[in-house]
Each structure stands twice: as structure tokens, then as C-alpha cells.
């Protein structure tokens with residue numbers, strides 16, 4: 001589990017202006033962005049009120065030449081005797097104006113080209129993106145210099161035009177990619193279908209979702225423009241009569257200010273440029289964080305992060321299973337606090353058993369599986385409970401020894417066969433590394449073992465030299481299973497291992513796994529939302545709902561006599577063939593938001609036999625009878641007694 | 646292979662575009678190099694024929710545009726980039742020859758350094774979220790990205806060369822030692838003169854690699870194969886480099902062109918600040934004397950070199966990504 005989840009695409013088109021406040025509010029609540037905006041505002045004010053702020057005219061000779069800073073001339077004087085501070089103040093005008101104007105022009109060009117190309121697609125898009133790439137590959141500064149030098153008059157306007165002509169490509173590429181991604185989104189497709197004009201689609205459907213990218217592109221372009229302007233003026237391609245930060249540097253360089261140690265002429269302009277850059281970078285940084293949730297950081301209080309090994313050790317119960325899970329809690333920390341994804345989960349997996357775990361997506365079944373291998377990383381935290389595997393207190397293993405424990409006792413087959421293998425190294429390497437990490441075996445022997453394992457999962461052992469992309473999805477999943485069995489683990493976790501595969505391949509693979517399980521005698525934790533598959537394949541089954549385990553029973557008993565109303569509904573909503581890959585069952589309603597789970601029984605809003613006045617108030621007890629247990633008021637003795645009366 | 650051929654085609658198109666720009670710019674603007682050259686002189690002594698001859702020397706023949714273009718391209722193919730205006734009749738190629746070597750040395754060294762340092766820091770920043778690199782080096786890099794390269798160079802020169810005297814004030818070779826690459830003293834002198842400019846380029850330029858690598862790493866770390874690698878109990882180092890970085894570096898190579906362009910621009914200006922006798926300094930002189938043929942020659946040669954470097958990066962990509970090979 002990683003620190004973040006991809007942002008959900010906007011569900012409806014919010015319209016350009018309606019979407020702004022939300023986005024801006026997020027930005028403004030970010031202290032870094034706020035600091036950036038304030039600095040920028042201050043500089044704009046300096047530019048606007050330059051005549052009031054500057055003590056002298058910038059180009060007037062007001063004192064002796066090359067005076068060091070004094071109370072009279074805060075930043076000294078130039079080699080002509082002009083006041084450097086006044087030049088700096090007035091220079092703000094030109095430098096900011098060129099920066100903002102170029103930035104705006106660049107973004108307009110980039111938007112027009114990028115969005116049109118991404119939206120229209122097809123051959124136009126191919127040609128445009130090639131042109132964009134060609135422009136990007138040509139080194140920019142030499143190009144700018146050549147163009148600028150031919151344009152005889154290089155005042156600010158020329159500089160703006162030249163920079164816009166050379167700087168648009170990067171923004172165009174970014175915006176095109178986004179437009180391309182949006183093009184296929186639902187509401188754009190439907191808008192095109194009902195024949196909305198292109199400009200309406202662009203302005204009312206696409207721009208709102210791209211506004212943060214556009215802002216980032218603008219900021220990037222402004223930085224580019226201010227830096228390039230300074231560079232051009234520095235080497236003498238600007239109009240030296242115009243007072244800007246770049247020309248101050250130019251004159252400093254020309255009058256050998258550096259060698260003579262007159263730092264006051266060349267340090268301030270650079271600092272000023274750096275300040276603008278800093279302000280813009282701060283804003284961009286924050287926009288980045290807003291648009292790329294992976295970069296967002298979530299603060300987790302220290303005491304929630306306490307190391308599991310600091311807990312007192314405990315012994316597993318004698319007659320329990322191979323795996324004993326006791327009162328397991330897993331929290332996902334969000335910006336608004338922890339969300340409990342697995343709540344007080346307890347069950348056993350016996351030796352040699354296939355234990356199935358089912359439930360709708362988001363119910364916490366994978367969360368439990370990840371906890372057994374200690375694969376939760378902040379912001380997911382195992383906040384309570386115990387897990388024993390073969391007598392070992394898993395949550396008490398110190399971090400340093402975790403690597404020894406993983407895969408050796410518990411191995412795992414992940415949901416997407418396609419992405420579980422490292423695409424850039426061979427299958428063989430991926431056997432060798434895991435074997436050598438755990439066993440004292442040389443490379444040759446490890447490869448031999450790899451071939452053997454491939455044969456075990458009915459693959460050609462020569463595949464050992466291939467790369468993952470050369471195999472089909474089913475073959476890749478077999479490879480993953482082979483890797484999972486490499487160390488003869490006690491428990492094999494299979495987390496929706498066949499979701500991406502077709503039914504026939506799925507069957508074959510599962511049958512093979514079952515054969516191997518009997519042969520080698522390991523246990524399996526099998527997770528799926530496909531209940532029919534689960535019943536066929538498992539010995540015992542647990543059903544989870546909204547982070548809680550609501551029923552555990554032997555597979556047959558669960559099938560013939562489901563006790564929990566949720567299980568019963570799941571059974572009735574059985575997809576006739578297990579082709580339901582969407583993770584949804586035909587049960588009314590949706591799983592609850594775990595940030596605010598329903599009171600009483602979490603299932604009560606969807607339960608068709610809920611007892612009014614009880615289920616929405618009182619948390620149902622866990623009732624165990626013989627080999628099974630369920631969490632429902634209907635099964636409790638108290639209720640039965642009351643019902644009798 | 647198919648992939649490489651496609652890239653090659655792409656670079657040919659890019660080169661063609663650069664040539665077209667080079668050809669049309671002077672023809673679009675008012676005046677040609679000869680006007681510039683003769684601007685300050687009394688031309689009454691020159692016959693019109695002489696002036697035309699001069700024009701021809703610069704490639705401005707009296708012919709329809711397509712024919713001019715053909716002549717221009719065929720000259721280029723022969724390695725003829727024209728003659729300098731300011732130092733007429735020295736060939737542009739001759740002026741660039743020596744300078745190009747110094748620029749290659751500086752940019753090449755800086756490229757290798759910024760790339761390795763930036764990529765390593767990017768890996769570290771993404772791997773240890775909230776660690777030192779993530780918390781301090783990353784924002785530092787972000788700020789450096791908004792400061793002009795040449796200003797960093799100015800400050801470095803002022804502080805470390807002028808004030809502290811740790812480095813020479815400019816030039817590329819130690820004075821008094823004849824140019825001889827087998828003489829260790831000479832090589833030491835070259836290294837000594839190269840050190841500060843390259844260090845400033847490193848300080849100002851490592852960030853573009855670092856940011857890119859960090860973002861790629863963050864994306865890769867979210868992939869299932871990383872989770873599986875952790876579940877496999879592999880040593881941290883192996884996951885970090887063989888699983889995460891090895892995949893994250895691929896997009897970095899695709900972004901090579903952009904980063905190299907920035908670096909090249911930076912090193913041209915750095916040369917100016919350090920009076921380093923490379924193409925940047927030549928370019929500055931050409932700008933000051935309005936020596937268009939030299940400017941254009943520099944633009945074209947630099948473009949071709951950048952394209953070549955990109956092609957090398959693409960070949961590297963093939964070595965690193967088995968998926969492009971099939």
C-alpha cells in the first residue's frame with residue numbers, strides 16, 4: 001500500500017468559474033503558496049509605485065561613479081554615477097512586464113496548440129506533437145540568440161515575441177497530454193456526442209479540469225522568460241538603454257564590476273531575479289502538490305507511528321491455527337484523521353487449509369492480507385491487534401528482521417499479474433534475487449531452482465530468460481505463483497490473483513495451485529469478490545463488510561446456510577457465471593464511507609431484515625456456534641429470547 | 646531497431662528544421678551580412694561586382710530561393726559553414742574548431758556530473774520521504790532552478806576566485822605550459838581551470854534531473870512490482886536501485902533533450918563569465934560584432950551536437966528497456 005491514491009476524475013463538469021473557488025481555496029490554505037503570492041504582490045507593488053519608491057531617476061547621473069553603498073545611495077552607484085537602487089526599482093517594471101507578458105503569450109499559444117491537437121487527435125495530433133518535439137530538441141538559448149540578433153531592434157517587445165516564439169513547446173506538450181487524457185473521459189465524450197461546439201467543450205468542459213496545469217505552465221513560462229531575458233540582455237542582445245535587471249548586469253559586466261569587486265552592481269539584480277523565481281517556485285510547488293496527490297504529505301502523529309516491536313510479546317494460543325489474527329486494526333491516515341480500514345478483525349487459518357476472504361471492494365480484505373506480510377506503510381498503520389504466523393508474533397518483528405520473515409513464511413500473489421513483475425529484468429533474475437536474499441545458494445543453483453518452479457506451474461522452463469513483457473497475462477501470473485512458492489512458504493496469500501484473466505485461464509491456474517497446495521501442504525489465504533469461485537475453491541470462508549469480519553463458516557455451510565443477512569444477499573446476488581469483474585454485486589445501496597461508518601450494525605442501512613430501534617443503535621455481538629460465527633443481532637440469544645416473548 | 650530508426654528520422658527532421666531556420670532568417674530580415682560588414686566603411690571604392698562577389702562568399706547568390714537553398718545545403722554537407730564577417734575571410738569552421746573542443750569538454754563534464762548527482766539525489770528524495778534530501782536539497786534545487794546560471798557563475802567567480810583565490814579567474818589553460826595532453830602538468834592546469842565553471846553548472850543545474858527523477862521514482866514506487874519486491878523480502882538496496890530506480894530512469898532519458906538544452910545554454914553563459922575560450926565566448930564576440938555567419942554556424946553545430954547526444958541517449962534507452970527491443 002502506498003502513501004497515496006490517484007485522484008478521482010471529476011464526476012461532472014463543474015463549469016469554469018464554479019470550479020475556481022475550490023481550487024483557489026486549497027492553494028490559499030497552503031502557507032508556501034501564500035508566501036509566494038505575497039512576495040509576488042510586493043514586487044508588483046514596487047513596479048507600480050516605482051516613481052514614488054525610487055529616490056532618483058534611474059538613468060540620471062546623480063553622483064560620482066562607482067560609489068559603494070552608503071546612506072545616500074543604498075546600493076551605491078554605477079560606473080556612470082547612476083543610483084543602483086533606483087535602477088533596481090525601475091528595473092522591476094521591465095523585468096516583471098516582460099516575464100508576465102511572455103508567460104501569458106506562451107500559455108495562450110501552448111493552450112491553443114496543445115488542447116486543439118489533443119482534442120482533435122488523429123493525424124493532426126501526430127504532426128503537431130512531432131513539431132512540438134522537434135522544437136523541444138533544438139537547444140533554446142542559441143536559437144533565441146540567433147533570432148534575437150537578426151531582429152535589429154531588441155527592445156522589450158522584441159524580446160517578448162522571440163521568447164514566446166521559442167518557449168511555447170514545453171507547455172504545449174504538457175497540455176496536449178492532459179487534453180488527450182481528458183478527451184476520452186465520459187463527460188467530454190458525451191459533450192461531443194450531443195454536438196456541442198468545440199470552443200464550448202474547450203472552455204467549459206476541458207479548461208476547468210486543466211486550470212491548475214495551465215497555471216503551472218504559466219508560472220513555468222514566466223520563470224523561463226525572466227531568466228532568458230536576463231541572459232539575452234546580459235550578453236548584450238537587449239536594448240542597453242532600457243533599465244531592467246538584465247541590463248544592469250550587462251553594464252556591470254561591461255564595466256568589469258566583478259574584477260574590481262563592485263559587488264553592489266551585480267549582486268542585487270541576481271537576487272531580485274532569484275526572489276521572483278523563489279516566489280513563483282513556491283506557488284508552483286504547491287500547485288504540484290494539489291494536482292499530484294502522490295506528492296502530498298499527510299501528517300501522522302508520532303504516537304500513532306510507534307514501532308510494533310515496542311509492544312510486549314505475546315504467545316499464540318496453543319490450539320489455534322497456523323495463522324492467528326486477533327483484534328487486528330489498520331488505520332489509513334488522511335488529511336482529516338485516521339480511517340479504520342480493518343476493525344477488530346480476528347480469524348484463524350489452519351494448516352493445509354484454503355481460507356477464502358470475500359466482500360465488496362473497499363471492505364478491508366486486502367488490508368488484512370497486507371497486514372499479515374507487514375506490507376502497510378504510512379499513511380496505513382497497523383494500530384492494534386496481534387498476528388501470529390506459525391507461532392511467530394508478526395507485529396513484534398523488528399524492522400531489521402522483517403526481510404527475513406517476508407516471503408519465507410508468507411508469500412503473496414498480487415492483484416494485477418501484469419504489474420507484479422519488474423519489467424526491465426528477466427524472470428530468472430527475479431527468481432535469483434528472492435532465493436539469494438533468503439537462502440545460501442549460488443546463482444546457478446538458484447536459476448536451476450527457478451526452472452524447476454516454472455515447470456511446477458506448467459510453464460516452459462526456458463522462459464527463465466525472458467522478460468515479463470514477452471509473456472501473456474496468464475503466463476505472468478503463473479510466474480508470480482512460481483516465485484511465490486520458491487521458498488516453500490507456510491502461507492500463500494492470493495489477493496484477487498485472477499481478476500485480469502479470462503475464465504478458462506483462471507480455472508487452470510487455480511486448479512494447478514490446489515494441486516500444489518495438496519502436494520506441499522501450505523495454507524492459502526484466497527481473496528476475491530467472486531463468491532462462487534471462492535466457495536468452490538476454499539475450505540472455510542470469511543465475509544467482510546465495511547472493515548469488519550461479519551461471518552466465518554466452512555464453505556459448504558456458508559453456501560447452504562448463510563447466517564448473516566449480508567452473506568445471504570451476496571449469495572442471492574450471485575452473478576450467474578463469474579464474469580462479474582466490476583467488484584459490485586447486485587445488492588442495493590453502496591458500501592458506507594468508512595470515515596463515518598453507520599452507528600450500530602454497519603450493515604443496517606442496506607439490511608432487508610434490520611430490526612428497527614435495535615440495529616441502528618446497538619453494535620451487534622459476535623455469535624459463534626460450533627465451527628462458525630457471525631455478527632448479527634438476529635443470531636444473538638438475547639434477541640431470540642425477546643422474540644420468544 | 647525499429648525504434649532507433651524512428652528516432653533517427655526524427656532527428657533528421659529536427660536538423661532540417663534548424664537548417665531551414667538558418668537559411669531563412671537572414672533572408673527574412675532586412676539587410677544581409679555584407680551590409681553589416683560594409684556598414685562602417687566607405688564603399689565608393691568597391692565595384693558592384695566586388696560587392697556581389699562578397700555576397701556570394703556569404704552564400705547570398707543572385708538566384709531563386711530554392712536554388713539558393715540547394716547551394717546552401719550542399720555547402721553545409723561539404724562542411725562549409727561560410728566565412729566570418731568580423732574576421733573576413735576566416736572560415737566559420739576554423740573559428741569554431743578550437744572553441745568547440747573547450748565547450749565539449751566543459752558541457753560534457755558538466756553533463757555527466759549533473760546527471761549522476763541529480764539522478765542520485767532524486768532517487769534518495771523519493772526513497773526517503775521526509776529525509777534530508779527530500780526536505781532540504783529538493784527545495785534548494787527548486788530555488789536554484791529560478792536563478793540565472795550566469796549569475797551563479799558570477800557569484801562563484803567573485804567569491805571563490807576573486808575573494809578567496811581558490812580558483813583561477815578565467816581561461817582554460819594554465820599560462821606558460823604548452824598545450825600537450827601527455828604532459829600531466831598541462832592536464833592538471835586544464836582541470837584546475839575547468840573545476841569552478843563545472844561546479845557552478847552542477848550547483849545550478851542538478852535540479853532538473855533531480856526533480857524529474859524524484860517524480861518518476863514516486864510514480865514507480867506506487868507500482869505493484871515494488872510492493873512485490875518488498876514482500877519478497879529483498880534487501881533495500883536491491884529494491885531501490887534494481888526495481889525502482891532502474892525503471893524510473895527511463896522517462897528521465899526521454900527528457901534528456903530538454904535538460905541538455907538547458908545545460909548547454911547555461912554553459913555558454915558560464916563561459917562568458919569565466920572568459921572560458923569556448924563557443925559561448927565566440928558567440929558573445931559574434932553578437933558584439935554582429936558576425937551573423939559565425940552566430941548561425943554556432944547555432945547549427947550546437948543543434949547537431951545536441952541531436953547526436955540525444956541519439957546516444959536513445960540508444961542507451963534501448964539497452965535499459967527490454968520492451969523497446971522487440
Ligand code: SF4
Pocket residue numbers: 564565566601602603604605607608609610611615620631632633634
Ligand atoms: S444486525 Fe441487524 S442490520 Fe445488522 S445484519 Fe443483523 S439484522 Fe441486519
